[in-house]
Amino acid sequence: xxxxxxxxxxxxxxxxxxxxxxxxxxxxxxxxxxxxxxxxxxxxxxxxxxxxxxxxxxxxxxxxxxxxxxxxxxxxxxxxxxxxxxxxxxxxxxxxxxxxxxxxxxxxxxxxxxxxxxxxxxxxxxxxxxxxxxxxxxxxxxxxxxxxxxxxxxxxxxxxxxxxxxxxxxxxxxxxxxxxxxxxxxxxxxxxxxxxxxxxxxxxxxxxxxxxxxxxxxxxxxxxxxxxxxxxxxxxxxxxxxxxxxxxxxxxxxxxxxxxxxxxxxxxxxxxxxxxxxxxxxxxxxxxxxxxxxxxxxxxxxxxxxxxxxxxxxxxxxxxxxxxxxxx
Amino acid sequence: xxxxxxxxxxxxxxxxxxxxxxxxxxxxxxxxxxxxxxxxxxxxxxxxxxxxxxxxxxxxxxxxxxxxxxxxxxxxxxxxxxxxxxxxxxxxxxxxxxxxxxxxxxxxxxxxxxxxxxxxxxxxxxxxxxxxxxxxxxxxxxxxxxxxxxxxxxxxxxxxxxxxxxxxxxxxxxxxxxxxxxxxxxxxxxxxxxxxxxxxxxxxxxxxxxxxxxxxxxxxxxxxxxxxxxxxxxxxxxxxxxxxxxxxxxxxxxxxxxxxxxxxxxxxxxxxxxxxxxxxxxxxxxxxxxxxxxxxxxxxxxxxxxxxxxxxxxxxxxxxxxxxxxxxxxxxxxxxxxxxxxxxxxxxxxxxxxxxxxxxxxxxxxxxxxxxxxxxxxxxxxxxxxxxxxxxxxxxxxxxxxxxxxxxxxxxxxxxxxxxxxxxxxxxxxxxxxxxxxxxxxxxxxxxxxxxxxxxxxxxxxxxxxxxxxxxxxxxxxxxxxxxxxxxxxxxxxxxxxxxx
Numbered sequence: 001x002x003x004x005x006x007x008x009x010x011x012x013x014x015x016x017x018x019x020x021x022x023x024x025x026x027x028x029x030x031x032x033x034x035x036x037x038x039x040x041x042x043x044x045x046x047x048x049x050x051x052x053x054x055x056x057x058x059x060x061x062x063x064x065x066x067x068x069x070x071x072x073x074x075x076x077x078x079x080x081x082x083x084x085x086x087x088x089x090x091x092x093x094x095x096x097x098x099x100x101x102x103x104x105x106x107x108x109x110x111x112x113x114x115x116x117x118x119x120x121x122x123x124x125x126x127x128x129x130x131x132x133x134x135x136x137x138x139x140x141x142x143x144x145x146x147x148x149x150x151x152x153x154x155x156x157x158x159x160x161x162x163x164x165x166x167x168x169x170x171x172x173x174x175x176x177x178x179x180x181x182x183x184x185x186x187x188x189x190x191x192x193x194x195x196x197x198x199x200x201x202x203x204x205x206x207x208x209x210x211x212x213x214x215x216x217x218x219x220x221x222x223x224x225x226x227x228x229x230x231x232x233x234x235x236x237x238x239x240x241x242x243x244x245x246x247x248x249x250x251x252x253x254x255x256x257x258x259x260x261x262x263x264x265x266x267x268x269x270x271x272x273x274x275x276x277x278x279x280x281x282x283x284x285x286x287x288x289x290x291x292x293x294x295x296x297x298x299x300x301x302x303x304x305x306x307x308x309x310x311x312x313x314x315x316x317x318x319x320x321x322x323x324x325x326x327x328x
Numbered sequence: 329x330x331x332x333x334x335x336x337x338x339x340x341x342x343x344x345x346x347x348x349x350x351x352x353x354x355x356x357x358x359x360x361x362x363x364x365x366x367x368x369x370x371x372x373x374x375x376x377x378x379x380x381x382x383x384x385x386x387x388x389x390x391x392x393x394x395x396x397x398x399x400x401x402x403x404x405x406x407x408x409x410x411x412x413x414x415x416x417x418x419x420x421x422x423x424x425x426x427x428x429x430x431x432x433x434x435x436x437x438x439x440x441x442x443x444x445x446x447x448x449x450x451x452x453x454x455x456x457x458x459x460x461x462x463x464x465x466x467x468x469x470x471x472x473x474x475x476x477x478x479x480x481x482x483x484x485x486x487x488x489x490x491x492x493x494x495x496x497x498x499x500x501x502x503x504x505x506x507x508x509x510x511x512x513x514x515x516x517x518x519x520x521x522x523x524x525x526x527x528x529x530x531x532x533x534x535x536x537x538x539x540x541x542x543x544x545x546x547x548x549x550x551x552x553x554x555x556x557x558x559x560x561x562x563x564x565x566x567x568x569x570x571x572x573x574x575x576x577x578x579x580x581x582x583x584x585x586x587x588x589x590x591x592x593x594x595x596x597x598x599x600x601x602x603x604x605x606x607x608x609x610x611x612x613x614x615x616x617x618x619x620x621x622x623x624x625x626x627x628x629x630x631x632x633x634x635x636x637x638x639x640x641x642x643x644x645x646x647x648x649x650x651x652x653x654x655x656x657x658x659x660x661x662x663x664x665x666x667x668x669x670x671x672x673x674x675x676x677x678x679x680x681x682x683x684x685x686x687x688x689x690x691x692x693x694x695x696x697x698x699x700x701x702x703x704x705x706x707x708x709x710x711x712x713x714x715x716x717x718x719x720x721x722x723x724x725x726x727x728x729x730x731x732x733x734x735x736x737x738x739x740x741x742x743x744x745x746x747x748x749x750x751x752x753x754x755x756x757x758x759x760x761x762x763x764x765x766x767x768x769x770x771x772x773x774x775x776x777x778x779x780x781x782x783x784x785x786x787x788x789x790x791x792x793x794x795x796x797x798x799x800x801x802x803x804x805x806x807x808x809x810x811x812x813x814x815x816x817x818x819x820x821x822x823x824x825x826x827x828x829x
Contacts, residue, residue, distance in 0.1 A: 037698060037729065040761075068765065069803040077643070078609040086699075091635070096603060098639060101670055101699040101706070102731045105763040152605050265606070266506040269476050303803045 035119070036132065037102070039109035045130075046110075052189040053110070061107030066303055070234055082149035083107060087115040089122060094144040108149075113140070124186070146171045153262075155230045162277040164225040174225060194235060197319045200300050203228050204237075204275070206322035208296045213286065215241070215326050217257065217296045220280040227274035229260060229300065236261040236301045237275075237321065239283050240314050244293040244325065254297070254314050258283040261304060297323040370665035375632040379625075380594040387587035390462035397431035405431075406438065409451035424455035429463045432456065436467040439484075440475065450483055457487025462588070465491050469499035472516075478509035485512060489519035495588035497523055498596055501617035502610055504528060510535050510544035514551050521555050524581045526571040527617035529555065533568060574620070574650040585621050593622050597629050600640040612640055616647040623648070627658045630668065638668045646675030656681045663687055669695075670703040677707025684711045692719045692736075702735045709739030717745060724749060730762050738770040746774035754820050757813055768813060771820045778823070785826055789819050 043050035085097035123134035263270035408420035517528025535548035552564035599611035662672035691704035723736035756767035
């Protein structure tokens with residue numbers, strides 16, 4: 001019975017092929033499609049974009065030494081999901097990504113963001129005459145597209161509480177602006193964030209005023225569409241101060257005043273001190289040495305620890321965001 | 329000139345006809361393939377939701393208590409528990425038990441009050457331990473994480489041991505992931521062991537070997553030795569070995585879990601679909617550290633309709649290693665389910681059972697999905713044997729992708745064939761296209777393999793190699809990583825020169 005069905009099936013298939021040959025006067029030209037197994041294939045046509053991405057933290061997601069150290073060399077395997085993800089569109093928008101086994105050293109690569117379940121590539125145009133067969137996909141621009149990874153540290157949740165969300169200003173509007181401000185030139189794939197100190201500087205302002213014997217430093221989140229800092233419990237921003245001499249030079253070591261950070265789960269003695277978007281936090285400096293001229297500075301760190309915890313060296317181990325002088 | 333509109337209609341008609349013909353062809357072909365010898369489809373169904381509902385029906389979650397205890401009675405218990413007279417303290421514990429759930433809120437308030445004297449907070453923890461109900465142990469589990477004072481967290485662990493309700497096991501195990509106070513870890517490990525769960529033994533070994541405080545090192549060593557002795561093992565290493573090798577000789581006691589503990593296991597399995605990866609990993613961690621009765625639940629969850637449940641259940645089985653040996657047949661079956669196959673292959677590799685070698689070898693040879701092929705090749709490093717070598721060498725051949733070659737080289741190292749791939753690994757160590765970290769690990773394994781064989785130059789090389797391991801608190805920069813790899817490349821070259829001789 002099974003053999004008979006197979007013979008009938010094959011016979012029917014032959015007849016169908018013949019019918020199709022007769023029906024189609026001229027078959028459409030074959031599309032030279034490709035199976036994409038590495039982002040290096042994308043670079044063959046999109047060299048400029050690939051070069052931007054190569055300088056981004058997405059490209060470093062698997063190989064960055066700090067990431068490797070903080071994930072215990074990915075022995076914390078739950079980190080792999082976002083640091084070497086399968087395509088976002090495979091599990092769908094606003095769903096968690098799953099980890100992949102191949103090309104992990106490419107990190108968050110072209111395929112992770114652009115490959116669609118049918119093998120086409122999500123983009124801004126629709127074409128079927130090129131190997132990657134781009135499909136115009138508005139979902140690429142949605143915050144839900146970034147959420148599978150970036151909301152693991154609550155960045156998208158933070159954003160939802162801001163005016164930016166109300167106005168529809170999403171992730172890519174700041175982190176992937178149009179090249180040269182021109183929509184025709186496409187979006188910048190360098191994807192600046194906390195690793196760009198200029199970008200960090202644009203997020204906050206630092207002011208300081210005298211109030212009685214104290215100096216009050218005021219940090220305001222003026223530019224980040226989420227908390228400052230965000231995305232990683234390892235990131236920290238610290239307010240330091242030190243006296244100034246008559247020549248306006250800092251005297252002695254920097255003195256710690258305040259830290260903005262979300263603590264790890266085991267740090268039960270710490271509280272979350274991240275600065276929400278649009279918010280201002282005042283830090284009071286009441287030391288006797290602060291009665292004279294002082295300078296106040298805000299530093300940013302990608303890892304929370306100081307080499308010598310009791311004697312932090314912000315100039316050596318962190319990056320200066322803002323500095324301000326306060327005279328008596 | 330033909331009418332373009334007529335042309336479009338004709339074109340659509342042709343397309344419709346072609347599609348209908350293709351549909352019929354597909355039906356005919358599928359009829360021809362109706363072969364009973366085809367591999368069975370890996371069934372997907374609703375597993376965790378119904379199982380959790382049934383588990384809750386068997387062991388309902390305790391309702392919050394509404395009554396309140398007499399404040400004077402509560403105060404009397406707290407005051408007496410501070411007494412130096414052990415007889416009076418015993419009576420106070422009996423009184424606390426008699427007060428029961430209505431007193432839980434009052435004792436919980438004292439326990440959480442950071443301004444209260446330490447003796448009073450300790451007494452509150454003891455009272456909660458004596459009450460020994462779901463409500464009172466829930467407070468102790470919560471405060472095991474939440475209170476700031478390490479001595480009080482240790483006290484909570486001790487009282488959970490006293491209460492002896494096994495449903496607290498997941499909560500205790502979870503703290504092994506986060507607790508940083510050495511003494512508290514010792515009491516957590518001890519409490520777990522009181523339920524015949526020895527997942528804290530590994531932490532005791534770490535504390536004994538590496539803690540900076542000699543008192544903690546000593547206490548951990550003492551507790552480890554005592555646990556081993558109480559169970560009839562020669563030493564802590566033997567106990568550790570029995571637990572992590574899945575107790576092949578059946579020396580460890582096996583308890584039947586209560587319905588409440590089974591409910592907790594299903595609840596943790598239901599958490600695998602959560603958005604937050606830390607929540608998911610907490611659930612995974614607890615499921616990995618439960619006793620072996622949880623393996624059939626994980627196996628069943630491989631069939632859940634939700635992809636995250638399936639994938640994370642497979643990861644749990646993999647992380648259990650040999651303690652999930654009973655899952656091998658179902659994991660082999662899962663190799664046919666595309667959404668699960670790479671994780672099933674990973675799990676089979678971690679379990680390391682040779683029974684999986686043949687199906688993994690088949691996938692390493694012919695899987696079309698590159699992720700699955702790599703996962704199978706990696707798994708053969710521990711689940712494979714001599715029959716796997718040919719396939720691994722084929723996967724390592726230069727015409728294959730760099731990822732597959734690197735995975736195959738790593739597995740060849742683990743199967744004792746490292747000399748043939750060491751040069752390749754050395755190239756990968758400084759390559760920009762290969763995963764240099766994977767190459768570094770494989771080279772370390774290669775040197776360790778030779779050192780384990782006892783050759784003096786290799787033991788020295790291994791010592792120098794390990795010296796360069798970054799400390800847990802180091803966050804090296806790219807320059808430091810490059811320097812470390814250059815130094816290790818020199819060591820590997822020295823090793824290669826040795827094998828050439």
